[in-house]
Amino acid sequence: MSSHNEGKVIAFINARIIDGTGAPPIENGVLLIKDNIIADLGTRGSVEIPKEAKVIDVKGNTVMPGLIDAHMHLTGMRTGDFIKEPLITPIGVFFARAIVDLKALINAGFTTIGDAGSIIALHLKYAVLEGTIVGPRIIAAGLPLSQTFGHGDAHYLPVEWVDYRTTKKLTPLMGLICDGVDECRKATRYALREGADYIKIMASGGVLSEKDRPEYRQFTLDEIKAIVDEARAARRFVHAHAQGSEGIKNAIIGGVKVIAHGIFIDEEGIELAKEKDVILIPTFSITERILEVGEKAGLPEWGLRKCEEIYKIHIENVRRAYKAGVKIATGTDFIGGVFRHGENALEIKMFIRKLGMSPMEAIVSATKIAAEAVGLGDKIGTLTKGKLADIIVVKGNPLNDIDLLLKAENILLVMKEGRILKSNL
Numbered sequence: 153m154s155s156h157n158e159g160k161v162i163a164f165i166n167a168r169i170i171d172g173t174g175a176p177p178i179e180n181g182v183l184l185i186k187d188n189i190i191a192d193l194g195t196r197g198s199v200e201i202p203k204e205a206k207v208i209d210v211k212g213n214t215v216m217p218g219l220i221d222a223h224m225h226l227t228g229m230r231t232g233d234f235i236k237e238p239l240i241t242p243i244g245v246f247f248a249r250a251i252v253d254l255k256a257l258i259n260a261g262f263t264t265i266g267d268a269g270s271i272i273a274l275h276l277k278y279a280v281l282e283g284t285i286v287g288p289r290i291i292a293a294g295l296p297l298s299q300t301f302g303h304g305d306a307h308y309l310p311v312e313w314v315d316y317r318t319t320k321k322l323t324p325l326m327g328l329i330c331d332g333v334d335e336c337r338k339a340t341r342y343a344l345r346e347g348a349d350y351i352k353i354m355a356s357g358g359v360l361s362e363k364d365r366p367e368y369r370q371f372t373l374d375e376i377k378a379i380v381d382e383a384r385a386a387r388r389f390v391h392a393h394a395q396g397s398e399g400i401k402n403a404i405i406g407g408v409k410v411i412a413h414g415i416f417i418d419e420e421g422i423e424l425a426k427e428k429d430v431i432l433i434p435t436f437s438i439t440e441r442i443l444e445v446g447e448k449a450g451l452p453e454w455g456l457r458k459c460e461e462i463y464k465i466h467i468e469n470v471r472r473a474y475k476a477g478v479k480i481a482t483g484t485d486f487i488g489g490v491f492r493h494g495e496n497a498l499e500i501k502m503f504i505r506k507l508g509m510s511p512m513e514a515i516v517s518a519t520k521i522a523a524e525a526v527g528l529g530d531k532i533g534t535l536t537k538g539k540l541a542d543i544i545v546v547k548g549n550p551l552n553d554i555d556l557l558l559k560a561e562n563i564l565l566v567m568k569e570g571r572i573l574k575s576n577l
């Protein structure tokens with residue numbers, strides 16, 4: 153834990169407090185931070201403000217938990233041409249750009265990100281932790297696991313260029329290719345060895361993989377069980393890219409905790425997700441942006457075509473899952489550049505528009521549930537006594553106007569673990 157704030161007390165006063173649990177907001181509230189921890193909160197008068205406290209008057213604006221994007225990729229890419237760009241650009245350039253993206257995420261109020269696959273995030277995590285660069289807390293999968301001819305096996309490249317262990321050219325989105333139970337166990341251990349906070353697997357084909365389709369099942373149930381078993385042994389969880397109904401069900405039965413995308417989730421998948429308390433991260437933002445700017449940004453034709461095909465059915469199926477009570481968390485799948493980091497609150501708006509969530513429910517998805525989805529439900533995500541002080545101050549009331557969260561200029565203050573990283577108050 154950081155020592156820079158030891159003995160320091162900060163009191164936010166005159167605040168509308170949205171605590172991230174879904175409880176009604178506290179008007180004229182006080183939030184007390186001691187060191188890097190939330191010490192108390194409540195209405196004015198119910199919280200005793202110590203004499204030594206530094207008082208911050210938020211002037212009737214909103215105090216809420218820092219936002220969380222639980223599925224994204226810090227890649228430093230700047231185009232949608234994910235075939236050419238990684239091959240012609242040196243790896244160091246991607247790192248430099250990703251440092252700028254981290255700053256944009258902080259400015260936009262994101263205090264934690266779940267990186268679902270990228271060696272950039274895996275390595276920059278240490279630079280953020282040691283305080284060399286400014287950024288959200290990074291929870292990184294690092295090297296995602298894919299079968300041969302899987303979503304993470306870039307089909308357009310020679311196979312020996314794709315696996316991190318054999319490639320001669322480092323690119324931001326490298327992974328581990330493994331087939332069969334033994335190779336899957338070994339790849340999981342390798343990902344852990346490289347520093348993975350959780351294990352990411354590709355349990356189905358996808359939109360942006362050339363020769364497969366979202367409906368294709370990838371990895372067998374036995375392979376998934378082996379990966380989950382290795383992850384559990386090291387106290388980690390598994391997060392699955394799963395789009396087709398068979399891949400989704402295999403992943404849930406196999407024991408994964410988080411399902412990303414969930415395009416073709418069916419009734420059986422929905423029941424399983426509820427039964428196993430699985431979190432679904434639909435990542436509507438990337439589909440939205442691909443259809444808006446994908447063509448101009450150089451996305452290959454086959455990717456655009458598949459994206460158009462799945463657009464409506466994706467929303468319909470996730471809506472059914474949401475109505476049935478499946479937990480939904482925010483994740484954009486943004487990679488940077490045209491899929492810009494800093495605009496990640498778009499997913500909150502998508503939940504209101506496409507799923508019919510209330511603004512409060514969408515905020516809970518971006519805080520409490522997203523915290524669970526990155527494995528930190530007991531430490532962050534709500535303004536609760538004893539949790540880490542990850543806090544933002546938002547201009548006005550986002551419950552009345554959710555667009556307030558989408559513009560960085562409305563994020564007046566950002567605090568991560570008790571430390572103020574941005575303030576325009």
Ligand SMILES: [Zn+2]
Pocket residue numbers: 223224225268485
């Ligand atoms: Zn992703």
